[in-house]
Amino acid sequence: MRVLIVEDDKKVAAIVRRGLETEGFGVDVALNGPDGLWMATEGSYDVIVLDIMLPGMNGFKVCANLREAGNWTPILMLTAKDGEYDHAEALDTGADDYLTKPFSFVVLRARLRALLRRTGPSPSVECRVGDLSINPITHRCFRGETEITLTAREFSVLECLMRRAGEIVTKSEILDNVWDFAFDGDPNIVEVYIRHLRRKIDEPFERRAIETIRRAGYRLDPNGG
Amino acid sequence: MRVLIVEDDKKVAAIVRRGLETEGFGVDVALNGPDGLWMATEGSYDVIVLDIMLPGMNGFKVCANLREAGNWTPILMLTAKDGEYDHAEALDTGADDYLTKPFSFVVLRARLRALLRRTGPSPSVECRVGDLSINPITHRCFRGETEITLTAREFSVLECLMRRAGEIVTKSEILDNVWDFAFDGDPNIVEVYIRHLRRKIDEPFERRAIETIRRAGYRLDPNGG
DNA sequence: AAGATCACTTCAGTTCTTCTTCAGGTTCAC
DNA sequence: GTGAACCTGAAGAAGAACTGAAGTGATCTT
Numbered sequence: 473m474r475v476l477i478v479e480d481d482k483k484v485a486a487i488v489r490r491g492l493e494t495e496g497f498g499v500d501v502a503l504n505g506p507d508g509l510w511m512a513t514e515g516s517y518d519v520i521v522l523d524i525m526l527p528g529m530n531g532f533k534v535c536a537n538l539r540e541a542g543n544w545t546p547i548l549m550l551t552a553k554d555g556e557y558d559h560a561e562a563l564d565t566g567a568d569d570y571l572t573k574p575f576s577f578v579v580l581r582a583r584l585r586a587l588l589r590r591t592g593p594s595p596s597v598e599c600r601v602g603d604l605s606i607n608p609i610t611h612r613c614f615r616g617e618t619e620i621t622l623t624a625r626e627f628s629v630l631e632c633l634m635r636r637a638g639e640i641v642t643k644s645e646i647l648d649n650v651w652d653f654a655f656d657g658d659p660n661i662v663e664v665y666i667r668h669l670r671r672k673i674d675e676p677f678e679r680r681a682i683e684t685i686r687r688a689g690y691r692l693d694p695n696g697g
Numbered sequence: 698m699r700v701l702i703v704e705d706d707k708k709v710a711a712i713v714r715r716g717l718e719t720e721g722f723g724v725d726v727a728l729n730g731p732d733g734l735w736m737a738t739e740g741s742y743d744v745i746v747l748d749i750m751l752p753g754m755n756g757f758k759v760c761a762n763l764r765e766a767g768n769w770t771p772i773l774m775l776t777a778k779d780g781e782y783d784h785a786e787a788l789d790t791g792a793d794d795y796l797t798k799p800f801s802f803v804v805l806r807a808r809l810r811a812l813l814r815r816t817g818p819s820p821s822v823e824c825r826v827g828d829l830s831i832n833p834i835t836h837r838c839f840r841g842e843t844e845i846t847l848t849a850r851e852f853s854v855l856e857c858l859m860r861r862a863g864e865i866v867t868k869s870e871i872l873d874n875v876w877d878f879a880f881d882g883d884p885n886i887v888e889v890y891i892r893h894l895r896r897k898i899d900e901p902f903e904r905r906a907i908e909t910i911r912r913a914g915y916r917l918d919p920n921g922g
Numbered sequence: 923a924a925g926a927t928c929a930c931t932t933c934a935g936t937t938c939t940t941c942t943t944c945a946g947g948t949t950c951a952c
Numbered sequence: 953g954t955g956a957a958c959c960t961g962a963a964g965a966a967g968a969a970c971t972g973a974a975g976t977g978a979t980c981t982t
Contacts, residue, residue: 481789482761482764482788482789482790482791483785483788483789483790483791485791486788486791486792486793487788489769489793490771490793490812494814501767501769503764503765623928623929623930624929624930625929625930626929638835639834639835640834640835640836645811657931657932658931658932658933660931660932660933660969660970661930661931661932663968663969663970663971664930664931664932664970664971665930666969666970667969667970667971667972684968684969684970685836685849686848686849686938686939686940686967686968686969687848687849687939687940687941687967687968688836688849691835691836848939848940848941849940849941850940850941851940882942882943883942883943883944885942885943885944885958885959886941886942886943888957888958888959888960889941889942889943889959889960890941891958891959892959892960892961909957909958909959911949911950911951911956911957911958912950912951912956912957
């Protein structure tokens with residue numbers, strides 16, 4: 473699966489790149505409009521992530537050009553919140569979906585998955601670890617037969633741990649994955665959500681799936697606790 | 698696996714170089730900004746360790762130049778604690794991760810591993826010596842079938858010994874590897890941790906994996922004691 | 923429009939573990 | 953024998969993580 477990221481904010485580009493590569497995607501980055509257009513035309517990508525505000529040529533133009541040239545690679549467009557540009561406009565020029573900045577990596581990933589699912593055979597999204605299972609599409613979570621209601625954030629944190637079950641996940645990795653790239657608050661927020669999760673997925677079952685490794689991070693017991 | 702270190706502090710460069718080479722990395726060192734940029738451009742590295750404060754051209758510039766040239770080799774940036782420069786700035790210029798000085802070698806290595814994990818199937822990180830085995834990804838340690846719980850420091854010291862099993866490792870090498878390069882406390886701390894380790898990995902099994910070589914250092918018996 | 927609800931976040935006090943120091947004992951090489 | 957090197961247990965310091973409660977803003981209900 474190859475992804476092209478056209479984004480001039482290097483920080484966003486780097487984080488998205490890192491995240492997607494961890495997932496096994498092949499990732500290329502273009503830092504401006506013309507480069508992006510050129511790479512999209514020459515290379516063969518499964519999906520393109522396209523910022524609107526770009527040096528040289530804006531995202532709408534890049535998108536329109538591609539579509540005119542008969543290139544129908546799925547495009548996920550990134551729009552700023554205080555939209556000088558409109559979301560509808562993104563879809564009008566031929567984008568398949570859009571995402572408002574700032575966004576977190578898990579949201580981006582979810583959207584990409586949704587896009588790819590439409591086009592090709594869906595990759596297995598459901599995730600099981602021990603008797604825990606989550607499904608990012610339906611956004612539901614089960615422990616054994618029991619359904620557990622999770623909020624959006626809780627779900628994201630749990631997904632982050634489950635996708636790397638058994639491994640140490642550092643707090644800053646969780647922060648990078650679940651929160652906005654722009655998040656600048658108290659990192660203690662991760663501990664708070666771990667607490668919420670434990671209360672929901674561990675305590676009622678008298679298990680201990682989420683382990684704390686001091687000075688290192690958290691680890692989800694691959695056997696479910 | 699090839700690593701480029703761009704760092705003008707020769708002590709830090711030497712320790713990092715030595716450490717990574719024993720891990721089987723190919724290591725090149727550049728002592729200033731322009732050299733670093735040139736080497737990064739010409740050579741093909743799997744990861745670059747880049748100090749910010751550099752003679753000739755600072756790390757941000759080097760990083761930005763590389764990214765603009767389309768070079769997306771993962772970059773781990775080294776920042777000073779009392780940041781005249783900001784960490785966020787590191788990521789803004791396209792670095793993939795950063796590390797605050799002073800740091801210990803084991804932390805650096807862990808970060809590098811995290812960066813490299815995304816590019817390909819991770820190199821064999823698991824480490825076995827006799828019936829001892831540790832896995833830095835999961836942060837687990839086994840003697841035979843029995844899992845042993847180690848704290849972060851204990852784990853680091855043991856890893857340090859295991860990676861050079863059979864060889865004599867001096868106390869100051871352990872100090873350099875596990876503690877901050879700036880650590881200025883009682884070197885007796887190494888003895889204390891050796892004691893802790895022995896209590897956990899030797900005594901319960903009535904073995905003696907960690908040998909003392911007087912006036913020289915410690916050695917891990919390659920057969921596990 | 924006011925009120926209620928919910929999720930998210932911040933805060934501050936508490937608890938707990940780990941790290942480090944210290945002081946005295948032991949062992950070994952010379 | 954003697955001194956340096958090493959070992960060891962205890963204790964306190966430092967630091968991480970836990971936790972409940974309260975504030976904030978958005979959304980939904982009435």
